[in-house]
Amino acid sequence: MNATSDRKHTSWSIIAAALMLVSCGGSDHPDTAVPNAITQIMQKPAYANATWAMQVVDLDTGRVIYDLSSGSQVFIASVRKLFSTGNALDILGSQYKHVTPVYKQGTVDANGVLTGNLIMVASGDLTMGGRANADGTIALSAFDHNEADGLGNAVLTAPDPLAGFDALAAQVAAAGIKTVNGDVVIDDRLFDAFPFREETGFNVTPMLVNDDAVDISFSSSADGAVLPFTYRPVSAAFSVQSTLKTDSTTTDFAVELTPDATQNEVPQCFGQSNCSGAVSGTVPTVMQPPLTNAYPLIRTFRVSAPSIYARTVFIEALARVGVTVSAAAVGTNDERSLPAQGSYSSAQQVAQLTSAPYAQDIRFVNKVSYNIGADVTLMLYGLAKNGSRTMATSLATEQQELSTTFKITPDQYHFIDGSGGGDTTAKPTAVITLLRGMRLMPDYTTYVDSLPFLGVDGSLTTVTNFEADPTLAGAKGKVYAKTGTYVGLSTTTPAVPLLKAQALAGYVDAKSGHRLAFFLSVNNVAFEGFDTVLNAFQDEGMIAAQIWKLQ
Incomplete structure (x- = not known):
């Protein structure tokens, strides 16, 4: 690869050890019920036949705060980019240049x-x-x-x-x-x-x-x-x-x-x-x-x-x-x-x-959810890691990385490409494990900064109407999260269009001063046009703001 970089690779044994300190499984935490302010949003008529999944974890201690179906495989769409960009950023470094x-x-x-x-x-x-x-x-x-x-x-x-x-x-x-x-x-x-x-x-x-x-x-x-x-x-x-x-x-x-x-x-x-x-x-x-x-x-x-x-x-x-x-x-x-x-x-x-430093590429991919860029990101990761030249071998290289470094086994996700195309799935716990592990990488700050900021930039620029609830206004710029949207057809006969996934995952600097990792998704929402997507975006933005407020 033609590149300039002075990268020194992370000591992943430290990350692996840290991730073993705590389990993120919701079944072990009976006191993690989702609060009413959030369930009221999830129970809107638009989501009558949809399914929600959620997990919120204290980033430092690993304490599970809220948990809902976190062990189930759910569609995550472009939230998948958290994996491809995180691994590439670590192996190439924020100062790498094409x-x-x-x-x-x-x-x-x-x-x-x-x-x-x-x-x-x-x-x-x-x-x-x-x-x-x-x-x-x-x-x-x-x-x-x-x-x-x-x-x-x-x-x-x-x-x-x-x-x-x-x-x-x-x-x-x-x-x-x-x-x-x-x-x-x-x-x-x-x-x-x-x-x-x-x-x-x-x-x-x-x-x-x-x-x-x-x-x-x-x-x-x-x-x-x-x-x-x-x-x-x-x-x-x-x-x-x-x-x-x-x-x-x-x-x-x-x-x-x-x-x-x-x-x-x-x-x-x-x-x-x-x-x-x-x-x-x-x-x-x-x-x-x-x-x-x-x-x-x-x-x-x-x-x-x-x-x-x-x-x-x-x-x-x-x-x-x-x-x-x-x-x-x-x-x-x-x-x-x-x-x-x-x-x-x-x-x-x-x-x-x-080119500009690689931090800018990662910012581009995550802020606007650039799909081709995420796929190229996975390929560059595979090349740098072990010379992988195909999508299949780059996915295999990533799978090995996730297993050895993050202890995320292949049964916890299904990735098709680097960007979250098609029926891309993962368990909420797998996403949380990644987010927790990323905090120990040298370019963690770059990683967080690459994510859309709630109410500020990227795909979260216009998500939350804080005027509807002024008590949530403090969440503006305090939620850093990757969005994911997947519209497809149902498996019923006849097939009907569904918002198969609206997902959001990343970090919250909560009102309490704690930094949290969170995952949130709703699957299989009846699709009635583009407003279905916009409304789900808004509702997940409000849930993220509630997490900021309640914690």
């Missing part, structure tokens, strides 16, 4: 002509400089574009998603290369590509551009008119057409993308001329977009061939700084021309992009 180099494959003459190829070696850098704030942090928003199609809108971050490619291109020009009499090739062999969840035709690779998404940003228009729009990145690799119109007779945002990722479809034309996606449908004339209650309205297309896309945008970045490439910008990525993996010479390096 280094993405560019090599020349050939010679450069006196006129600046490179006879040969330029090769960019992907490092698993999640952002490639495309979310870089001036202060070195990764830019985030309350509603991330990765969830725009599912949630109905998003807020785009301000930085240029191609900033890293422009920086690399400028370095190539500064190295004296004016013409590339050859091709540009992306070396994406760091780990084996793997399919991303249910999106047929999309494999995750260590090369990412704008989170493997093309953003479309619509402005408002008069009744019956086509909505003005822009898209980014702007590239010959992929363009967007739209006939999306306003309609005064509708109250629905009926936005249709072709191909449509919500139907497991992704564009398959990358590398071909005139590759594009289409947007159609209608939006209400007088109503504002969901979530933000203001335009722009955001939708995205999936970049299903990241290396082909990256090749094109890098050639275009080179052109912007005056470097000509003889190969066509739109085309396939010629991996057959690559040298043996790991055979690059430092003498041939002409540019490199160094």
Whole structure:
């Protein structure tokens, strides 16, 4: 892996010993009933046929405070990211940095002509400089574009998603290369590509551009008119057409993308001329977009061939700084021309992009629940731990880590990937055991800071309405927890949609001054639209605030 790090690995024997000091099993603690202020929320009519699970533990002593069905396997969705990010943070360290180099494959003459190829070696850098704030942090928003199609809108971050490619291109020009009499090739062999969840035709690779998404940003228009729009990145690799119109007779945002990722479809034309996606449908004339209650309205297309896309945008970045490439910008990525993996010479390096410290990656993944980022995180962990190159071997490596370090045995969870896709399950006690063990790792503070803060940032920015109960206002910024949402179909005939999981787990700095670890989930809630998710979010936020207040 191309990286910079001065990591010293944790003495896990200390953690293992600490975890053995106390049992978190609720059955051993008969005085751990959930208080009425919390059960009143759990007993709302919306949860009549749902099941709740919960455990709250004093982080220092291990005393179980509240317990409800903590030994049962429950759907946890993206709460699973607590495991993948925690292990990766420990093995790589908060100061680890991705280094993405560019090599020349050939010679450069006196006129600046490179006879040969330029090769960019992907490092698993999640952002490639495309979310870089001036202060070195990764830019985030309350509603991330990765969830725009599912949630109905998003807020785009301000930085240029191609900033890293422009920086690399400028370095190539500064190295004296004016013409590339050859091709540009992306070396994406760091780990084996793997399919991303249910999106047929999309494999995750260590090369990412704008989170493997093309953003479309619509402005408002008069009744019956086509909505003005822009898209980014702007590239010959992929363009967007739209006939999306306003309609005064509708109250629905009926936005249709072709191909449509919500139907497991992704564009398959990358590398071909005139590759594009289409947007159609209608939006209400007088109503504002969901979530933000203001335009722009955001939708995205999936970049299903990241290396082909990256090749094109890098050639275009080179052109912007005056470097000509003889190969066509739109085309396939010629991996057959690559040298043996790991055979690059430092003498041939002409540019490199160094990422922000890894603490920023973990913050990105957890604050906005970035699924692709969590899957890449698991792969980077597997590589660093023992050279695992596949999703299956990385999962096996993690399983061994959880068994030996945290004493969390495989029968306590079922993980499919690094992000919490599909029927991901765990016992609440397993999550609590992880949270307790993480407090002894060197980068524990970074880990906690990476989680959404209740009422402050990330996916918990707007969760709790403290005006409804002012006595809970002190919980704002005192709950640090990972959210998880899973909407799927029931196993009944006919199948019906369910909120199969709304989960929340992390830490609470309680009113008493104690730090607590907690897990909370509700499974199999009747799904009546997006409001079902929003209401469950709010209710779990209120429960977390009650934990703060009562303890």
